[in-house]
Amino acid sequence: MISNDLLKGTLRTIVLKLLADNGRMYGYEITKRVEELSAGKIKLTFGALYPVLHKLEADGHIQTEVEYIGKRVRKYYTLTETGRSWSERKVDEFFDFVNTLTYVLKPTPA
Amino acid sequence: MISNDLLKGTLRTIVLKLLADNGRMYGYEITKRVEELSAGKIKLTFGALYPVLHKLEADGHIQTEVEYIGKRVRKYYTLTETGRSWSERKVDEFFDFVNTLTYVLKPTPA
DNA sequence: ACAAATATATAAGCATTTTATATATAATGC
DNA sequence: GCATTATATATAAAATGCTTATATATTTGT
Numbered sequence: 527m528i529s530n531d532l533l534k535g536t537l538r539t540i541v542l543k544l545l546a547d548n549g550r551m552y553g554y555e556i557t558k559r560v561e562e563l564s565a566g567k568i569k570l571t572f573g574a575l576y577p578v579l580h581k582l583e584a585d586g587h588i589q590t591e592v593e594y595i596g597k598r599v600r601k602y603y604t605l606t607e608t609g610r611s612w613s614e615r616k617v618d619e620f621f622d623f624v625n626t627l628t629y630v631l632k633p634t635p636a
Numbered sequence: 637m638i639s640n641d642l643l644k645g646t647l648r649t650i651v652l653k654l655l656a657d658n659g660r661m662y663g664y665e666i667t668k669r670v671e672e673l674s675a676g677k678i679k680l681t682f683g684a685l686y687p688v689l690h691k692l693e694a695d696g697h698i699q700t701e702v703e704y705i706g707k708r709v710r711k712y713y714t715l716t717e718t719g720r721s722w723s724e725r726k727v728d729e730f731f732d733f734v735n736t737l738t739y740v741l742k743p744t745p746a
Numbered sequence: 747a748c749a750a751a752t753a754t755a756t757a758a759g760c761a762t763t764t765t766a767t768a769t770a771t772a773a774t775g776c
Numbered sequence: 777g778c779a780t781t782a783t784a785t786a787t788a789a790a791a792t793g794c795t796t797a798t799a800t801a802t803t804t805g806t
Contacts, residue, residue, distance in 0.1 A: 531648075532733045534762070534793080535641030543741050554784050563740045574763055576786060598771055598784065617741050623642045624734050630673045631653050631727050644762080644793065664753050684794055686755060708753060708802050 527567055537570070537578050539620055542605070542613035545588065550604040553579060579603060587612055637677055647680070647688050649730050652715070652723035655698065660714040663689060689713060697722055 544556055551559070557570045582588045587609035593600045605613060654666055661669070667680045692698045697719035703710045715723060 531645030531793090532730065534644040536737060537762085538641075540737075540740055547743055552784080553786095554782095558783095560740060563743070564736045565739070567736045568740065571764070572785075573765070573787085577762080580786095595784090596771075600784070620642065620737070620741060626674045626677045627646060627650075627730070629675070630650055630670060630678065631730060633657055633673070641762090641794095647794085662753080663755095681795065682754075683756085683796070687793080690755095705753090706802075710753070 527569070533568065536620065537574060538582070539613075539616040540570075541575070541578055541582065542587070542609065543617050545603060545605045546610060546613040550591075550602045552600050552602050582609070637679070643678065646730065647684060648692070649723075649726040650680075651685070651688055651692065652697070652719065653727050655713060655715045656720060656723040660701075660712045662710050662712050692719070 540560060541556060544559055545551060548559070553572070553575055557572070557575060560568050560570055579588070583590060583603070586606055588603045589606055591602050591604070593602060650670060651666060654669055655661060658669070663682070663685055667682070667685060670678050670680050689698070693700060693713075696716055698713045699716055701712050701714070703712060
């Protein structure tokens with residue numbers, strides 16, 4: 527399992543990128559997909575995920591549409607235009623961050 | 637400049653690794669070294685750094701010794717035994733985290 | 747003299763995450 | 777038939793961790 531501390535600040539980016547890749551997804555699906563892509567190492571909790579989704583929606587980065595699967599409500603999230611471009615920026619930012627931090631964490635004593 | 641959100645959770649790791657590489661350092665020196673190693677992209681603030689240093693000390697991962705440079709107090713931090721091994725674990729954890737998140741953030745739509 | 751750099755430190759406020767809780771349906775195993 | 781697990785969304789209190797603001801004091805360069 528990945529240390530939780532490190533995940534801080536990346537949740538938004540993960541959600542945006544998954545939506546950019548998959549068109550539309552619902553909350554539960556997002557947690558499952560992350561678990562799958564990370565080989566079980568990253569497990570998003572709902573208490574963290576839903577506030578992020580609601581915040582992204584409030585900020586106009588994603589839209590929702592409700593669907594009924596039998597009697598069960600399912601809420602699909604889709605990126606808006608601004609959400610899509612923001613997604614790309616966030617992913618670039620992450621890899622830039624990794625490169626930069628690598629300079630700091632790679633050196634070993636002389 | 638690196639997005640602040642992403643740095644969350646890595647501060648501890650940065651401090652531990654720098655101390656592991658450099659033997660002993662003082663707070664101000666740590667911020668300067670990080671700025672230098674990251675080509676100005678990462679700037680630690682004192683409000684973030686000192687609480688981390690104090691916490692690491694309280695947890696027994698680092699020790700301090702005070703020195704006087706003229707009339708100015710300078711506080712040197714050194715890793716303890718547990719701090720040294722924890723440092724290695726934390727750095728490994730970071731790169732593991734990066735690899736894992738790369739699996740999540742790399743895929744593009746079919 | 748004055749400004750900028752050096753040096754440590756605390757505290758209020760803010761954002762984000764964890765943990766706990768609530769609710770309900772559908773599928774699977776025994 | 778019944779229980780457990782998986783599916784599915786959501787809120788709220790508490791904890792964590794960082795930013796911003798503030799305080800204080802010395803040393804160096806001009």
